Amino acid sequence: MKVSVFAPASIGNVSVGFDVLGLAVTPVDGTLLGDVVTVEESQIDTLDVVGEFADKLPKEKEQNIVWHCLLLFNAALKAQAVEVKTVALSLDKKMPVGSGLGSSACSVVAALVALNEFYQKPLSSEHLLKLMGEMEANISGSLHYDNVAPCFLGGLQLMVPDEQVITRDIPLFSDCYYVMAYPGITVNTKAAREILPSQYSREQLIAFGQNLATFIDASYRQDKAMAFAMIKDVVAEPYRKSLLPGFEQAKQAVSKLGSLAAGISGSGPTMFSVYETLEQAETAATWLKQNYLQSDQGFVHVCKADEVGARIID
Known part of the structure; x- marks a missing residue:
């Protein structure tokens, strides 16, 4: 067999x-x-x-x-x-x-x-x-x-x-498109965790809980605008973005190209961004290929949620 x-x-x-x-x-x-x-x-x-x-x-x-x-x-x-x-x-x-x-x-x-x-x-x-x-x-x-x-x-x-x-x-919002941009550099998972602070403020904890709870609620109500408005990272991105050359500029660029949300995938360096239409996703993918990739091993894929x-x- x-x-x-x-x-x-x-x-x-x-x-x-x-x-x-x-x-x-x-x-x-x-x-x-x-x-x-x-x-x-x-x-x-x-x-x-x-x-x-x-x-x-x-x-x-x-x-x-x-x-x-x-x-x-x-x-x-x-x-x-x-x-x-x-x-x-x-x-x-x-x-x-x-x-x-x-x-x-x-x-x-x-x-x-x-x-x-x-x-x-x-x-x-x-x-x-x-x-x-x-x-x-x-x-x-x-x-x-x-x-x-x-x-x-x-x-x-x-x-x-x-x-x-x-x-x-x-x-899921199964009609959305996710653009995954891997720049072709490596970020060690342990290093990405070690860069995070050992303690967070009360304000950060409240923001994290409120954003996550609202995202889950909006997902069940299928309120796309509210759900993706909550895609904010107050825990890791403020600290990890220093490990990702060009991330902040790319995030600003895809926002202008119509992204509903964008952020760091896992520990990075891959960036994800979300779009309502395939045309928007492909336009963003082209920009990211030209501006976010840093080696010939980098790639950009337009994806859907994998439900299997x-x-x-x-």
Whole structure:
């Protein structure tokens, strides 16, 4: 048996929901913006890494997160008295590392879902999600589901403080377009977290809670204008924008081009912006390609919300 699973990119935080909101996205032109992991039976456990960004990963399989996913999944199988097989894993690394698009989450989600499908789903979705969170915590140094949850489940996900629930679907504005602009530089997730202050003022806490609550309320009422007016980051963007050359200028530019909102995707350096029409999105994408990219590895994609999440592909 052989199974391949694709896991899509995601916007962690979505500006207004630091560590508690995440949105899966997919390019409108059909490009696979994410990672693919293939599993098939083998005489020994192996891992092959291919793809555009494969050279950015460690050469030793023992240092690759997909290999660690295999070890974690095997341990979960043994705990359920399921016979463990030896497998050949292949990671097609289509996602740049340190991009703010949930690169590590894509690898983790694709690997664990592919392994679960290979074994004909011995683990529940709830169990898989907890394993994904555990892997992300090992990578970033803190437990947060804002990338793995939307990457796995699709759509817009709100993380809730209940270990049995973890995440809830939030209604989407499915007609909107999201322009994802990756400048081609790397921002280390741990470094991006360390630049944040250890304490916030009362005013900042009130603003964060009010903005997030109003965004969720507007999403349920499908009040697009109110929802995107709340896409404000009082927690991370004021501090992280110094790590992103040209971000402030780009944010001002896309606002003039009709964006409903714009911000830093995850820890950056990818910038996201939102539009009501495809024409507006394509105009902004052209500007960003000309002005925000800083290396030949940078890219800009016009996307829609990905409502499926991780899925089997041919």
